[in-house]
Amino acid sequence: MQIVPKGEKAFQIINAKGHSPIVLVCEHASNHIPASLKRLGLKPEDLERHIAYDIGAFGVARGLSKLLDAPLIAQRYSRLIYDCNRSPEQPGAMPEKSEIFAIPGNRKLSPKARMDRISQISRPFHRAIEDFLDARAAALRPTALVSIHSFTRIYHGKSRTVDLGLLCDWDTRLARGANWNFPGFSTQENQPYGPADGVMHLMNLHGATRGLHHLMIEIGNDLIENQSQQQQWAKRLAKPLKAATKALGG
Amino acid sequence: MQIVPKGEKAFQIINAKGHSPIVLVCEHASNHIPASLKRLGLKPEDLERHIAYDIGAFGVARGLSKLLDAPLIAQRYSRLIYDCNRSPEQPGAMPEKSEIFAIPGNRKLSPKARMDRISQISRPFHRAIEDFLDARAAALRPTALVSIHSFTRIYHGKSRTVDLGLLCDWDTRLARGANWNFPGFSTQENQPYGPADGVMHLMNLHGATRGLHHLMIEIGNDLIENQSQQQQWAKRLAKPLKAATKALGG
Secondary structure, three states: OOOOOOOOOOEEEEOOOOOOOEEEEEOOOOOOOOHHHHHHHOOHHHHHOOOOOOOOHHHHHHHHHHHHOOOEEEEOOOOOOOOOOOOOOOHHHOOOEEOOEEOHHHOOOOHHHHHHHHHHHHHHHHHHHHHHHHHHHHOOOOOEEEEEEEEOOEEOOEEOOOOEEEEOOOOOOOOOOOOOOOOOOOEEEOOOOOHHHOOOHHHHHHHHHHOOEEEEEEEEHHHOOOHHHHHHHHHHHHHHHHHHOHHHOO | OOOOOOOOOOEEEEOOOOOOOEEEEEOOOOOOOOHHHHHHHOOHHHHHOOOOOOOOHHHHHHHHHHHHOOOEEEEOOOOOOOOOOOOOOOHHHOOOEEOOEEOHHHOOOOHHHHHHHHHHHHHHHHHHHHHHHHHHHHOOOOOEEEEEEEEOOEEOOEEOOOOEEEEOOOOOOOOOOOOOOOOOOOEEEOOOOOHHHOOOHHHHHHHHHHOOEEEEEEEEHHHOOOHHHHHHHHHHHHHHHHHHOHHHOO
């Protein structure tokens, strides 16, 4: 099945020639589901929820790309088709249920249907990141890999108190290399979830395996609902990102 | 520069339809250096040394592929052009010096020359593994990833006493899931080197990031110099490999 129309790409690269040592990634940038997949059986309003994409994350990532002069590689399709922060072996890659929402269009997918999603949505995106990082390695350019995410305030009925989460696992170089505290907001490491929850797939695949400085940033999505809030958070985050990558040329 | 001739592949897949849950990998299978690279400035006899490939490893891997009915994905070019068990960021990927041997043809490579090697030798091999594992994941087939290596007995003038090394880092499921001891030989975990030496790149890239059972097997190359020794070791290793993957259908 053709999910991504021929001639189109599953990903986009913004500011590819940016001079920053930081390469930004946004795997949950979009809630787009092509007509052929019939909204995966969901109601139109469900596609506006956090289950379909990371609300506000792409806006923050674009803002950072400009402020830092950093390349940004973003996925153009909804995480509900394939969650690019999961390996194909993880049930969450093509979830039959996301949080409390059943995803009818993901039920009992055939091997062929699963492979279509892997090969059209996930792999081209990951290979774009890989090619991009390979070219920098070949040119001996230092790289810090940073992904921008948002989380929902209420999850499974429970409220989360963290505002800014720095997911880093063992690589604390960026997370502890600058001051990430902002008055009135709570910054926490490996919250509201962490490595044990299997959410660091992209960071492990592209960051850890290359020994790159890497960090996954999670922002409460109620804080970045509109463009001006997104821009404000981009400005906030640019400062510690620059400080933490100074030794790399940031 | 065209290193791999057009129409040829940097890798080969043997027994692709094998029924075993084990997928074998041999990244240092070959000492082949195409004429265009002028032996990287080395003498013909240098290409027979462990610096050019893992002596005997491909023979053991082929033997295991047959005995286990397991697919085997092998690199067709020498590790001296690009070491597929290193990320492009690691100096050892295209080493200017390997053990005590200077590699003249790897000195001061241009970004273009480095990228040629990454894109022609390393990536096609890794993407073949990735595609292969993706297809198995899509079909919900369990997989254990096992790479076959050999090491040189004398390294930097020191003799190594281990005969069989099981490199596993945190994933001890295969290494401790069977009896790997053979009378008269010394089996040791994470010897003669281990994760801290940066030698688990392929295992991390394809095994750990997918949550697959994975294991890197290292055999003293003086034990597998000829075909009959290679076959003998394949027979030896088939037993614990089958036992350790029983739960996966091995």
